[in-house]
């Protein structure tokens with residue numbers, strides 16, 4: 019009890035040093051269906067939370083796959099955080115097949131909780147946080163974030179979505195696009211949403227592109243885990259534990275580490291502006307005062323993969 023009390027007093031607001039002991043606040047927005055790296059990213063996030071490096075406020079699902087939400091809830095419960103609220107996308111979201119969501123949800127979900135609408139959950143969560151405090155990490159479609167930006171004032175906040183995001187978020191870290199130009203899955207599956215968010219998001223966006231994750235292969239080490247582990251099971255169902263690129267884990271890891279002020283040698287930033295077209299393709303504009311940046315790999319691929327894979331294990 020004493021130990022718990024001391025920890026609590028250290029995190030009470032009041033002076034700068036105590037406030038800095040609070041882990042950064044984060045919301046994860048994931049499609050959690052068509053690929054297994056979302057599951058790997060959730061594992062990385064939970065393990066960083068267990069190290070006290072992040073406070074997971076909420077998670078959102080951007081896919082319309084009916085098993086994505088219960089599957090994500092099952093993963094959260096597995097890591098001992100069943101209380102994390104999970105928001106579901108509005109009708110009309112991208113419909114994805116998944117090799118693992120139903121099987122993992124049915125095997126590991128004891129009691130799926132009701133899922134609120136993602137925009138309502140975003141608004142409620144953001145409105146309750148200090149100004150400029152929340153990092154949003156998107157590793158799926160930008161559907162929910164577009165809907166959030168276009169939301170109207172309501173009972174939880176007199177601010178519209180654009181102003182609420184401007185007030186409460188520190189930045190968006192987004193796995194999407196290809197740099198300096200290309201056409202990538204997360205953008206083209208809901209191209210209108212990707213273009214809208216890139217053009218209207220009012221705080222900085224850091225993009226982690228297709229090229230960043232494709233050679234960072236993780237997942238094979240999960241075969242060392244017991245078979246009744248939902249992360250291992252997801253990768254096994256997805257491609258028999260052959261390993262997958264780590265697009266989503268990179269975005270989560272980068273977001274959490276930099277939110278803690280830690281220098282990571284693996285990537286550097288190129289500043290400018292990301293122009294997303296109606297077909298979901300994107301191209302980089304070298305604008306001096308642009309609000310965007312994309313990440314370029316500087317470190318060794320094997321070292322990055324080893325770091326991320328280690329964070330996918332319990």
Ligand SMILES: [Ca+2]
Nearest residue numbers: 049056157158
């Ligand atoms: Ca994803």
